Amino acid sequence: MFRLRFVLLATLLTLSSCSTIDAIFGPPQPEAPVVSAADSQLASENQQLQSEVATLRDSLQQMKQEIEDKKAEQLASQAAAEQAAAAEAVVPEDRLWVTVSFRSGHMELTPQSRKALKELAGKFLAKPRAQTIAVRGYTDDEPIGGYPGHRHKSRHPYKTNEALSQARAENVARALVDAGIPAESVHAEGLGATNFVADNTTDEGRQKNRRAEIHLVKG
Structure with a gap:
């Protein structure tokens, strides 16, 4: 037994003279870190918290963008309303509102025309x-009594187109006053065979020229 120990010691001494113990057993290895269950759970919770924070940050950015879009929409709507109010506040000097047509040689209003004028007066008031x-008031260019060679008896007592157009304008004005518009706010004028809006060579054109125009006038 003693001899065996001596041989082993001699062998080790011989090896130590040409190498080191590291050469025999290799360099010491670093110890692997010990991860506890608590550390693993904490890391998982931190990761989940970071994910939730990122989600909240995205939601906050989205809400901020929605607020900015809403503000821009409100500003645009307000600007449009202000422009509309400004446009309405601008009263034109003279604007054609409604045209009333008349039958050839007539100055009287039809029941339909009277009804329409009553509704128009309501809108004005x-x-x-x-x-x-x-x-x-206006007429077509047909002379009182008809064209030469095509004479006919007039259905009114007036001798000129100017007088006929004046009667047409006054009948329309009277209907508006009867519907409630103050008389001082309505003025009637007959302009005769002028300011044609269509060709007098056709029945359709003459019908359009026999008219009374209702204008809104500033002041």
């Missing part, structure tokens, strides 16, 4: 206005 009404 529905809100304050800085305007008055000018009713302008």
Whole structure:
């Protein structure tokens, strides 16, 4: 037994003279870190918290963008409303509102025309206005009594187209006053065979020229 120990010691001494113990057993290895269950759970919770924070950050950015879009929409709507109000506040000097047609040689209003004028008066009175009404009467270019070679008896007592157009304008103005518009806000004028809007060589064209125009006039 003693001899065996001596041989082993001698062998080790011989090896130590030409090498080191590291050469025999290799360099010491670093110890692997010990991860506890608590550390693993904490890392998992941190990762989940970071994910939730990122989600909240995205939601906050989205909400911020929605608020900016809503503000921009409100500003655009407000600007449009202001422009509309400004446009409405601008009263034109003279604007054609409605045209009333007449049959050939007539100055009387039809029941349909009277009904339409009553509704028109209601619209005029529905809100304050800085305007008055000018009713302008017109005729076609047919002479009183008909064209030469095509004479006919007039259905009215007037001798000129100017007088006929004046009667047409006054009938329209009277209907508006009867519907409630103050008389001082309505003015009638006959302009005769002028300001044609269509060709007098056709029945359709002459029908369009026999008219009374209702204008909204500033002041």
